[in-house]
Amino acid sequence: MSSQGPKQVLFAQFAVVAKTLGHAHRLELLEQLAQGERSVEVLAQKTGLSIANASQHLQQMRRAGLVASRRDGKFVYYQLADDSVLDVLAALRVVAERSVAEVEQVVRSYFNERDALEAVSREELLQRSRVGAVTVLDVRPEDEFALGHLPGAVNIPLRVLERRLAELDPANEIVAYCRGPYCVLSYEAVAALRARGFKVRRLEDGLPEWRAAGLPVVSGSA
Amino acid sequence: MSSQGPKQVLFAQFAVVAKTLGHAHRLELLEQLAQGERSVEVLAQKTGLSIANASQHLQQMRRAGLVASRRDGKFVYYQLADDSVLDVLAALRVVAERSVAEVEQVVRSYFNERDALEAVSREELLQRSRVGAVTVLDVRPEDEFALGHLPGAVNIPLRVLERRLAELDPANEIVAYCRGPYCVLSYEAVAALRARGFKVRRLEDGLPEWRAAGLPVVSGSA
């Protein structure tokens, strides 16, 4: 067991990290953590896991070095250990997209392919927002918005979007975003708003990628 | 099981890919495949696995879309499905390096830290080889060399290096490379050649990364 070469030891370590990524619940937890720091309770609630189960998955990821935890009062807050975790998730996504036919099917059937293609790049959004002719719309829940959002973004969670259409200027083009490339919220927001006659597109990816690109993020509620 | 949202389905697919990466033997097989196409028998022999075991791991990776197979006569040849597989492996390495302390320890204790730091970049090697003042030394076994190597490279496998020192020009600087960032061969070659008074450095990474960077690769034995 222990008389292996250095290569075996390294591969074993890499395997631990990969294996830890190899569970849907943990990937979902990581997607949540990509939004920002979260307590165990919130994570469990957002992912639909039991507290104990979420706790154990989180600890396993901590052991693998994917996340870090911090205690504040009676809450324990978890966060991604490093930006490189986002990178490996992105790389994983690419492999799965290119190689697993089923993924593409799912994406095409659940999401509108055109919307994906017409997504606004971060660079384009930056340019346009300098001119001021764009409404940046964050359709995530309030708590995620409060933890961090794009500068100047308006927060109208998808659930209440229909009721708060009056807050949006129909003359301005809208760019909607949410958690990441596979977050359903912004897709549905685009569909809903287009049905009402708004001119609206999706931002490519979501907040975590924006932050990882080194672009400014504002925290606190508006 | 089936009444899940699209997100769960996607995460489940990603998890399959990650889980497939989560085993040391499969990572070792992938490192071999990164060198080029290989038959099951050769892969089993190079990794020290039984034929049946190697076959099953390979099939699992094929199901996950990580590798592709092709039959030629009585042999079945496997290869990486896509360059993106190399990307995800690289990302995995970064995460493991940054987060798992043990990895760094292993790297530092088995390899010479200075050699890692003094590695020659691909760009630098290209520049220097245009001037012609560099001997490019491939220390992998003959069969791997035959499958693909750097243009103008000399192949002296590490095992026979001591016996074939005469083939190297002591006046020229030598740049040694092998399979990848954690391949021991080039580290040992550097150590051995320095002890003999040669001026020698390692190439960063190895052949797969060279190929992935879009740089030219020659196949066939010299």
Add this chain to the structure above:
DNA sequence: CTATCATTCAATGGAATAATTGAATGAGAT
């Protein structure tokens, strides 16, 4: 057509992992 060889399949036992339950810890609040 039979023999041979590389690979795959099928089945086994053994090990690791996942989710649930209920109890234990550790920090604030009363």
Add this chain to the structure above:
DNA sequence: ATCTCATTCAATTATTCCATTGAATGATAG
């Protein structure tokens, strides 16, 4: 100090995964 609450630990069961064995394909060679 005692109580409350968020989190973790410990123990259990069900499930999945791993490596080995020997038999079954599928292709070439004689």
